[in-house]
Amino acid sequence: MHQDIERVLISEQELAARIAELGKQVAADYADKDPIFLGILKGVVMFFSDMIRATPIQCQIDFMAVSSYGGGTSTSGKVRMLKDVSVDLRGRHVVILEDILDSGVTLSHVCAHLREMGPASLKICTLLDKPSRRQTDVKADYVGFTIPNEFVVGYGLDYDEHYRNLPYVGILKPEVYTK
Numbered sequence: 103m104h105q106d107i108e109r110v111l112i113s114e115q116e117l118a119a120r121i122a123e124l125g126k127q128v129a130a131d132y133a134d135k136d137p138i139f140l141g142i143l144k145g146v147v148m149f150f151s152d153m154i155r156a157t158p159i160q161c162q163i164d165f166m167a168v169s170s171y172g173g174g175t176s177t178s179g180k181v182r183m184l185k186d187v188s189v190d191l192r193g194r195h196v197v198i199l200e201d202i203l204d205s206g207v208t209l210s211h212v213c214a215h216l217r218e219m220g221p222a223s224l225k226i227c228t229l230l231d232k233p234s235r236r237q238t239d240v241k242a243d244y245v246g247f248t249i250p251n252e253f254v255v256g257y258g259l260d261y262d263e264h265y266r267n268l269p270y271v272g273i274l275k276p277e278v279y280t281k
């Protein structure tokens with residue numbers, strides 16, 4: 103295990119098993135809808151690639167990049183759009199794929215922005231949900247794991263852009279972000 107990780111919260115095996123289940127559920131719900139899976143970069147990279155392979159239906163993919171945290175462990179409250187969508191969402195069924203729903207600030211901005219583009223439907227699929235920190239009324243339609251209020255990294259999630267390559271979701275040692 104990486105030296106900065108206090109403990110593994112969700113192992114590679116647990117991630118794979120849950121994503122297989124989520125994929126079946128999303129595939130059943132969207133089988134005839136040719137959905138657009140819209141990933142929010144960068145944290146979603148690993149979840150996105152595993153999730154779309156677990157959802158073997160006709161679909162398209164796209165990405166947005168937003169940033170709200172800077173170098174800290176809680177939201178700055180400001181969401182910067184770094185890359186907008188690149189396909190036409192009008193009349194389409196859109197499923198946002200996200201790594202973690204925390205305060206909800208990021209997804210409430212993203213959803214408001216996407217609704218202006220006139221999708222036929224807009225749903226949220228998040229790998230992790232931290233409901234104890236919510237500041238907005240955003241709710242996810244599909245949740246991989248509900249987690250306690252701990253700062254987690256790995257499997258795409260970062261602290262100061264590091265740890266994204268860990269194959270599991272782990273709890274970072276507090277001394278790493280308090281020093």
Ligand code: XMP
Nearest residue numbers: 145177203204205206207208253254259260
């Ligand atoms: P909000 O607070 O806007 O957060 O719902 C969403 C974005 O913030 C990042 N985030 C985290 N990243 N460990 C991380 O590595 C965490 O515990 C964590 N909580 C929030 C993440 O990028 C997410 O998209």
Ligand code: MG
Nearest residue numbers: 143144145201
């Ligand atoms: Mg993110």
